[in-house]
Amino acid sequence: MTRWGMVIDLDKCFACQSCTLACRMENNTPVAGPDQAARGRTILWNEVLPSIDGSYPRPTVTLIPRPCQHCDSPACVRVCPVGATYKNEEGLVLVNYSRCIGCRMCTVACPYQVRYFNWYPPEWPEALRAHLNPDPEVAPRPRGVVEKCTFCVQRLRKAREGAAAAGRAFQATDYIPACVQTCTGHARYFGDLDDPDSLVSQLARSPRAFRLQEEMGTQPKVYYLKQG
């Protein structure tokens, strides 16, 4: 079985945040505007989190690009009262927007803060509206529901369709999320963790590999390679 996972090399990331932008264009996340952003209501499926330890003259800055961790034991799925969020057979943690009741149990349960709530109906400035991704699978979400990174699951469908149209078998390398494709420093890798020969599973076994808050037992499928 395929088990989609990601590896992010922190040595190669220089925090240009093009992953965040590519994600926004691919997945039609709404623009919060300065007022709402100041109130902590931006929706960014992918974020680059700065963490600064120590102080001048010897500060240590760590930048962590953070998509959904697509945990194998997801805290969000466990607490959802209506089964609106679920893990599919390929390990992707997804949200059924027409099922979500907006109780925000999952947003509170997620130790990685990857889940976002639609406080208002989604909005875009005119110029951006014209460039919304027309794929119905990423149609703007209504107000009152939770949304999050899907590893661009619509691209998986397209990749499968593409392979079928070309008359060949679908391969794991056909599918790549927008953030991985766009990453300026080639810091992101994506693929099948269950295939021991895939690049991601090799990198995930590297001595540099670690996962965020591993002690939580959530078993994320996003691995990081230590910097330094």
Next chain:
Amino acid sequence: MEAGLAAQHETALESIVLAPLRQTGRQFRLVCAGLGLLVLVGIFAVARQWTLGLGVTGLNRPVYWGVYIVDFVFFIGISHAGTLISAILRVTQAEWRRPITRIAEAITFFALILGALQIWIDLGRPERIVFLFYWGRFQSPLLWDVTCVSVYMLSSTLYLYLPLIPDLARLRDRMIGGEGDGRRGAWRLRLYTAMALGWHGGREQRRRLERGIGVMAILIIPIAVSVHTVVSWIFGMNMQPMWHSTILGPYFVVGAIYSGIAMLFIFMTIIRRAWHLEPIIGARQYDYLGILLLVMSAFWGYFTLSEYLTTGYGTMVQDTQVLAAKLSQEFAPWFYGMLVCNVVIPFGVLLWRRGRTPLGCFVASLAIVVGMWVERFTIVIPTLTRPSLGPANGSYAPTWNELAIMAGSLALFALLFLLFFKLFPAISLWEVEEGEVVALARQKAQELAEEGLEGLHGTLAG
């Protein structure tokens, strides 16, 4: 036995208890109008939120839960008044409970309605609330809440209704004729007659009723404990600092009973004054219940100490962050305010017999009700403001929309309570009468015993 009641003269007790059901003063109408206005403001705020979205609240990321969830825990906590006073005291046959059981049971009933309402108001998609029943998954603590609160709602409705039946029959027999207030009297009569279920007070009916009440009194205790335990688990089951703790369940149960008794004191004092029930609810009720309140204050203080000392003694990074937020950072005023309201004031007032008067208990209870709201606030919010990963420290300030809904909810709670006791007696007449008979019998037995003893002495002396 009660068949000829209508013909009989009313007892003094009946006159006192039924008087407020017969006449309504201007003051009462004014209070109701005021409360009704607040309820309307609350309804407007709910409508606004349902139209525009939860954006009208002060909620944000990472503080996804706010006043509504705090109010939910608060109201469910208040609902424990009925269980404790009524069920536990009934089971242990504490005679002094008799005049206050009805008030306690009514608080439970209305607080539960308001509590459940808060969860609905909090939803991002309120119209999908039925999904909880249709798609509900028992893996989620939220569904545990839905289940336990529904069961508690059903059983407490029954538990309020059963002891009301004999009084309803009496209302059916007493409230007709005499006053002759036309149509109003007619619908009331129909209501009482229907609800009295043909009660005539025969031996068999009484036996069955007592049995039903006895069973419910025992059943409702574990149900109530389960309710507040699972309420705590919507927090406790999440791996978040200072939530993921085994003490949370019992801590919430203790806090619930504590705030429940305090709310009972407040409502019972108001209704005692406004309904002129001073001859029935007396110093004994305040004294004994005051001691119980003090005991719960000590329990609550002990649980709080256990929880905070355990966290503070350790050095776990995330726990320590949340603890610091409460002890020395932005939530410190809330935290220390909570301690003053829940421990210092109650002990200062209730420790002394002079303090356990209606006024003393009322003041201490006001402090406790406020303090317990703040307690829920300091449990829910600080943890959310210190996410283990992600944005810098969160902050939260409720908007007027949230405060309007809170004010409206409190007003609706009080309004339902007052209107209920305009329609039904605030005192369980038959139980108080039964208490009088029990007291009389005891006195008689005492006298006989003494007489017998004297006689015996006489014989021996002779």
